[in-house]
Amino acid sequence: xxxxxxxxxxxxxxxxxxxxxxxxxxxxxxxxxxxxxxxxxxxxxxxxxxxxxxxxxxxxxxxxxxxxxxxxxxxxxxxxxxxxxxxxxxxxxxxxxxxxxxxxxxxxxxxxxxxxxxxxxxxxxxxxxxxxxxxxxxxxxxxxxxxxxxxxxxxxxxxxxxxxxxxxxxxxxxxxxxxxxxxxxxxxxxxxxxxxxxxxxxxxxxxxxxxxxxxxxxxxxxxxxxxxxxxxxxxxxxxxxxxxxxxxxxxxxxxxxxxxxxxxxxxxxxxxxxxxxxxxxxxxxxxxxxxxxxxxxxxxxxxxxxxxxxxxxxxxxxxxxxxxxxxxxxxxxxxxxxxxxxxxxxxxxxxxxxxxxxxxxxxxxxxxxxxxxxx
Amino acid sequence: xxxxxxxxxxxxxxxxxxxxxxxxxxxxxxxxxxxxxxxxxxxxxxxxxxxxxxxxxxxxxxxxxxxxxxxxxxxxxxxxxxxxxxxxxxxxxxxxxxxxxxxxxxxxxxxxxxxxxxxxxxxxxxxxxxxxxxxxxxxxxxxxxxxxxxxxxxxxxxxxxxxxxxxxxxxxxxxxxxxxxxxxxxxxxxxxxxxxxxxxxxxxxxxxxxxxxxxxxxxxxxxxxxxxxxxxxxxxxxxxxxxxxxxxxxxxxxxxxxxxxxxxxxxxxxxxxxxxxxxxxxxxxxxxxxxxxxxxxxxxxxxxxxxxxxxxxxxxxxxxxxxxxxxxxxxxxxxxxxxxxxxxxxxxxxx
Numbered sequence: 241x242x243x244x245x246x247x248x249x250x251x252x253x254x255x256x257x258x259x260x261x262x263x264x265x266x267x268x269x270x271x272x273x274x275x276x277x278x279x280x281x282x283x284x285x286x287x288x289x290x291x292x293x294x295x296x297x298x299x300x301x302x303x304x305x306x307x308x309x310x311x312x313x314x315x316x317x318x319x320x321x322x323x324x325x326x327x328x329x330x331x332x333x334x335x336x337x338x339x340x341x342x343x344x345x346x347x348x349x350x351x352x353x354x355x356x357x358x359x360x361x362x363x364x365x366x367x368x369x370x371x372x373x374x375x376x377x378x379x380x381x382x383x384x385x386x387x388x389x390x391x392x393x394x395x396x397x398x399x400x401x402x403x404x405x406x407x408x409x410x411x412x413x414x415x416x417x418x419x420x421x422x423x424x425x426x427x428x429x430x431x432x433x434x435x436x437x438x439x440x441x442x443x444x445x446x447x448x449x450x451x452x453x454x455x456x457x458x459x460x461x462x463x464x465x466x467x468x469x470x471x472x473x474x475x476x477x478x479x480x481x482x483x484x485x486x487x488x489x490x491x492x493x494x495x496x497x498x499x500x501x502x503x504x505x506x507x508x509x510x511x512x513x514x515x516x517x518x519x520x521x522x523x524x525x526x527x528x529x530x531x532x533x534x535x536x537x538x539x540x541x542x543x544x545x546x547x548x549x550x551x552x553x554x555x556x557x558x559x560x561x562x563x564x565x566x567x568x569x570x571x572x573x574x575x576x577x578x579x580x581x582x583x584x585x586x587x588x589x590x591x592x593x594x595x596x597x598x599x600x601x602x603x604x605x606x607x608x609x610x611x612x613x614x615x
Numbered sequence: 616x617x618x619x620x621x622x623x624x625x626x627x628x629x630x631x632x633x634x635x636x637x638x639x640x641x642x643x644x645x646x647x648x649x650x651x652x653x654x655x656x657x658x659x660x661x662x663x664x665x666x667x668x669x670x671x672x673x674x675x676x677x678x679x680x681x682x683x684x685x686x687x688x689x690x691x692x693x694x695x696x697x698x699x700x701x702x703x704x705x706x707x708x709x710x711x712x713x714x715x716x717x718x719x720x721x722x723x724x725x726x727x728x729x730x731x732x733x734x735x736x737x738x739x740x741x742x743x744x745x746x747x748x749x750x751x752x753x754x755x756x757x758x759x760x761x762x763x764x765x766x767x768x769x770x771x772x773x774x775x776x777x778x779x780x781x782x783x784x785x786x787x788x789x790x791x792x793x794x795x796x797x798x799x800x801x802x803x804x805x806x807x808x809x810x811x812x813x814x815x816x817x818x819x820x821x822x823x824x825x826x827x828x829x830x831x832x833x834x835x836x837x838x839x840x841x842x843x844x845x846x847x848x849x850x851x852x853x854x855x856x857x858x859x860x861x862x863x864x865x866x867x868x869x870x871x872x873x874x875x876x877x878x879x880x881x882x883x884x885x886x887x888x889x890x891x892x893x894x895x896x897x898x899x900x901x902x903x904x905x906x907x908x909x910x911x912x913x914x915x916x917x918x919x920x921x922x923x924x925x926x927x928x929x930x931x932x933x934x935x936x937x938x939x940x941x942x943x944x945x946x947x948x949x950x951x952x953x954x955x956x957x958x959x960x961x962x963x964x965x966x
Contacts, residue, residue, distance in 0.1 A: 241881060241884055241885050241888065244885075244888060248947060248948050249948075250947060250948055250949045253948045253949050253950075254949055257949075284952060285893075285946075285952065286946050286947075286948045286950055286952070287944075287945075287946040287948060287949070287950020287951045287952040288948065288950055289950070290950050290951050290952075291948075291949065291950050359817055466948050466950075583955075583958035584958055599958075602955070603953065603955040603958070604952040604953050604955070605952065605953065606941070606953055606955075607939070607941045607943055607953050
């Protein structure tokens with residue numbers, strides 16, 4: 241397949257693996273964080289992890305939108321569907337995230353809630369249009385990649401005068417999360433970041449300069465294909481070995497320094513930064529999430545259903561999702577990994593989305609635990 | 616069930632009529648529907664007996680009976696390459712065939728939703744009749760029920776199949792042994808992606824056709840080689856990945872497959888790519904996995920490739936010793952990873 245096979249070529253991968261092995265100094269350990277869940281998934285799915293030298297460790301970051309969503313936000317959506325009888329539209333990934341009272345959106349659906357999986361934000365608008373007598377809420381999640389589509393449907397809803405449509409906004413920002421990872425005292429020391437792919441197509445590569453400079457962290461923005469990842473890892477090792485902390489862009493075919501200015505303008509028109517937003521694993525981070533501007537308040541589900549008050553819910557005590565999202569622990573270091581918590585019966589959010597660190601490790605990498613145990 | 620032409624005051628209006636509750640009442644309307652639509656299309660000597668059940672002939676001596684059943688709820692009912700009718704025949708024929716058996720007879724139960732167009736029902740019934748005819752099986756008994764509008768989704772079809780298998784032929788899910796070869800009869804993911812391309816809210820244009828077909832001819836051609844087939848399975852819901860995991864679990868073995876050797880049509884690969892699906896988990900309705908001793912593999916593979924439904928057959932890996940029953944895969948990139956069971960639902964209502 242054109243434009244895909246080129247980035248999954250075995251011969252090139254072998255060359256890159258050799259270059260990475262040559263660049264990695266045997267005398268030291270390299271801890272690199274791939275920020276995005278998409279990167280975590282690609283590393284596992286294509287078997288890249290096994291092609292890296294043992295002293296190059298990839299630490300899975302918090303860039304999986306489903307994983308960082310706190311239980312309280314899912315509870316909010318479930319209550320809207322069960323108690324307020326709205327049609328709740330959500331991307332498929334969110335449906336299985338465990339919430340309070342042993343519920344999830346999927347289980348709420350089985351109890352009679354009208355929960356619909358949509359493939360795009362636009363589908364939610366269509367559902368609202370086709371069900372004029374019902375309130376329709378789009379459960380919007382994601383980093384900067386999914387924010388422009390949400391902004392766009394809010395504007396469309398305004399343009400066509402939809403009265404029965406609103407958005408429960410859970411959009412979050414990449415840079416505050418990176419800063420939190422680097423500045424929280426309990427965080428693991430990192431040697432560099434594989435920077436986001438799709439997020440960077442929107443925000444550009446320039447915003448990462450402050451991270452590189454303030455925290456002396458090399459950042460290499462990489463695409464989601466396995467060769468992108470391997471090339472980025474090689475570039476990071478070179479920077480680390482040279483003592484540099486620059487922002488480099490491996491994903492030049494899609495990312496520019498300034499990013500997508502049109503998308504940014506659209507987002508700014510509809511959204512503004514919240515004072516604070518709760519993240520699973522990272523806690524409440526200031527200026528880390530978006531809310532719908534006053535000018536569009538009629539489409540803000542939090543304003544439309546003012547009786548529903550958000551309340552924070554602590555994670556399951558045995559679940560290590562928080563520490564895993566901060567890079568402090570690896571999935572297999574969680575006591576309930578693969579026993580109580582599996583993709584079929586997830587306890588924590590990292591076991592739900594295919595981009596989650598636990599799900600990726602369970603689905604693709606579990607055999608390695610066995611091999612380590614056998615040796 | 617012979618009745619004079621004047622028995623029904625008015626003929627069934629197949630072009631414009633719709634299923635109503637009386638068609639499931641057991642009264643005259645039911646009889647008319649059965650006679651006009653089903654009995655005519657499925658006509659055979661057993662159905663013609665016209666009784667509550669069919670009396671069937673004895674099977675050859677030294678053979679054993681095999682029976683299987685399958686319910687079909689696919690949405691949409693008509694999809695590129697097939698429809699729920701032929702799928703309901705193929706699904707059950709294949710389940711019988713995966714026992715190494717020759718399927719002979721089917722029963723068919725229809726749950727119809729009030730308001731369902733009779734013209735669509737006729738298309739479905741014709742497709743079933745044609746599929747049964749091509750597969751050499753007879754639909755010997757059946758039932759029709761009607762549920763109120765909104766309580767069904769057009770039509771659900773449940774079929775049960777009976778066939779026979781020669782003594783000594785006993786492929787079984789627990790038969791895989793370390794060292795065995797894993798063979799696959801052709802490309803994966805075609806059925807699931809054909810359905811996906813028609814789904815509400817997702818429609819995309821692609822030349823993808825369901826692979827729905829009856830596999831017992833292919834199985835017969837494989838058995839003729841005399842190869843001892845340890846396991847035969849058709850990777851339907853959950854795709855190849857799930858089928859291999861089922862076998863690994865049942866046989867208490869592991870598997871090592873090679874991604875590069877698994878045939879995937881380029882359009883299916885492209886559609887999976889943009890939808891973020893893994894073809895390993897996408898359903899098939901006309902493919903089989905065979906596991907046999909390494910020494911039998913070349914002749915079995917050759918027999919598969921010589922059959923029209925196995926032209927793209929390939930050896931995709933090997934059974935290995937593994938207490939954890941993991942299925943692992945050498946990726947095209949040159950890495951290695953696990954291929955786990957399907958979690959949740961990749962795509963509901965696929966068959």
